[in-house]
Amino acid sequence: MSQIDNTLIKVRARLRERDIKLWEEPYYFEGVGSIESEMERLSQEMSTDLGISVSNCQCALSEMQDGALRKLAAAKEFTETGLATFNVRCVEGRGGTSQMMEIKCSMNGLGSDLQDTVAQRLKVSGGSNIKIISAGRIISGQQSLSSQGLKNNQQLMVVVGQRGNEAAGTALYDRIQKIREDVLLIVESDRRFLEIEDQDGNPVFLPQAETHTLLTALSFSEKARAAMSREEYDLALLLLLEGDEYFSRCNTAFLEAVDNYALINLDIVWCYLCLKNITQLPDAQRRLEICEKNFRRTYGENLDHFKEPNSSERALIMRLHLLQGVVLFHMNRRDAAYERLEMAGDALADLKVNPDLLQQMVDMGFEVSDARVALRATSGQIDRAVDFITEREQNLNDVRKKSLQVRKVNHEINREEWVCPRSVCRLMELGYEQQLVVEALRRTKNHLDRSIDLLQNEADELRANLPATLPADEALLTTLQQLGFSLDTSRAALETNSNNMEAAIQFLMRSLTTETELLNIIEAMTRLLDYQGPSGSQSASPTLIQSILDQAKAEMESYKAFERFNEDVIDSSIVYLDLPLIQEEQILIEYRNLLER
Secondary structure, eight states: OOHHHHHHHHHHHHHHHTTOOTTSTTTEETTTEEOHHHHHHHHHHHHHHHTOOHHHHHHHHHHHHHHHHHHHHHHHHHHHHOEEEEEEEEEETTTTEEEEEEEEEETTSBHHHHHHHHHHHHTOSOGGGOEEEETTEEOOTTSBTGGGTOOTTEEEEEEOSSTTOHHHHHHHHHHHHHHHHHHHHHHHSTTOOOOOBOTTSOBOOOOHHHHHHHHHHHHHHHHHHHHHHTTOHHHHHHHHHHHHHHHTTSOHHHHTTSSHHHHHHHHHHHHHHHTTOOTTHHHHHHHHHHHHHHHHHHHOTTOHHHHSTTOTTHHHHHHHHHHHHHHHHHTTOHHHHHHHHHHHHHHHHHHOOOHHHHHHHHHTTOOHHHHHHHHHHTTTOHHHHHHHHHHHHHHHHHHHHHTHHHHHHHHHHTTSSOOOHHHHHHHHHTTOOHHHHHHHHHHHTSOHHHHHHHHHHSHHHHHHTSOOOOOOOHHHHHHHHHTTOOHHHHHHHHHHTTTOHHHHHHHHHHHOOSHHHHHHHHHHHHHHHHOOOSTTSOOSOHHHHHHHHHHHHHHHHHHHHHHHHHTSOOOOTTGGGOOOOHHHHHHHHHHHHHHHO
C-alpha cells in the first residue's frame, strides 16, 4: 500500500467529519469548475491538521474532487438514459497488479453484456471467460444486472489472469471449469470418494442432497487452499467464491456448528488482500464478522481456546486479527486497527517456528505442514511434536476404524429417503433386524424413541409391509454370467433389485472396487461388441453391452477425476492450520509503519 493511499484515507475521513463536499461551493462552481484558491486554502488547513505535506494534501483533494464529480455525472446519466457506470478494478495475475477503468452498461442488460463490454476493453476474446465479482459474488451471465443487486457507481472486481497474454487468461478459466467438472463428478459418484468428517475423524451424516452440497463446497475450498499455497490467489479467489455459493445453500444450523464456513470467509478476505483489492472492502468487513462470530460460537465467546499458547488453531486467529486490523485501517479507525495489529503481532511472536527444528522433522519423514503445526502446539519441543503427530494419527485411525460399521450402514440404506445410520446401528445393537429398523426410522423420520416404540409394539405390521425378496430370474442370471459377472454377485444384484436389470447393472458397477476391475469390464464389453458370432449365440443384446460399457467408462472417469483432484491437495487433517505466516509478518510490518506516519 502506498503513502498516497494512506493520505487519501486520512483526508477522506477528515472531510467527512467536517461535512465538506468538494463538489459544492466554495470548492466547485457549476460552469466554472474547481476553485483553485479554495482548494489551496483547504490543503493548507489539512496539512496543519493532519501533519501531511501541502503537496500531498493537494493531490489527495484533487483526486477526491475529480472522483466525486465523475459520480455525479454518472448519476445524472443513469437518471436520463438508464445507463449505469461501474468502476472496475482489473486484477492481473497472482501478483495482484491492477488497474481501474470505467465501464458503462444498461442495468436491464444481462451479466453477459457486462462481461462482453469488459472483455472488449481488455481486448480479450470471449466475455464468458471474464469473471466479475460484485460484493463477494461472481456475477451470473444469464441474469440481469438489476436482479443481481448491482447499483450505479458500484465498485466491481475482475480477475483477468495475465494481461498481454490472452492464452494465460483463457487457461485460468479453463482450469476452473475443469476443476468444477471434476468436483461435481467426484461428489455425485456412487464411489463415495469423499466423506465428511469432523476434526477428530468422526463421520458426519446428513441427508444426501445436503451431503452433496456441503462436499462440493468443501472440495472447492480444498482446491483453493492448494492454489493459495502456490500463491495463485486469482485462481484461489474464484474457487473460493464457487465454494461459498454452495455453502450458502447449506442448512444454516449446520454451518453455525462447524468452522468450515468461517475458514472460507477468512480465506476469501486473505485473497482480496494478496490481490491488493480494496474495492471489496464492505464484503471483507462482512466476511470477517461472520468468521469471528463463528469462531466465538465454536471456541467460546471470549476465544479462550485461541489464547492458549499451545493452541494449534492460534494461527487462524492471528490471521483474523491481522485482516481485521487492515480493514479497520482502510476505514480510518486507526486506534482500533492498532489494537488488532498488536494482537496479531503478539500471536505471531508465539507462533514462530525454529527452521532448524522444522527441517529436522522433515528429515524424519514428516510433512512440512504436520511438522509446523506440531511444533507450534508443543512450544517447539521436537520430542513432544513427534508424539503430537503420531498420537493424532493413531486417534484418527481408531475413530475411523470404530465408525466403519456405521459408514457401511449409511452406504447400504441411504439410496432414497434418508435414514440416520447411527440410529440404525444403535437399534441393531439392541437386537432388532436391520430391515425392520430401517423401515421404522423411515416412518418416524429418524425419531429414535418413536422408532423403538414401533419395533416393540408393531414389529409384525412392519415386517408384513417389507418388500418381498424375489428369487433371481434364471434367464437374467445367465445373461449376467455370460457378460462376465460372477454367479454370487449376479444373484445378489438381481435379488436386491427385484430382477430389475438396469438397477442390477448399477449394483454390479458399484460392486467393482478397483480401477483394475473396471478396466477388465471395459475390455470385456469392448470384445463382446467387436465379436460377430453366429446369430443367437449371444444372449446379451448389443444395447445392454453398450450400456454396461458406458457405465464402466463413466465410473473410470470418476476415478480419473479423483486422481486429478488429489494431485495438489495435501492429505492431512490439519493442513488448514498450517499457515507459514511469512506474508502475514510482512503485511503486519507494512501496516504498523503506515500507522506510525
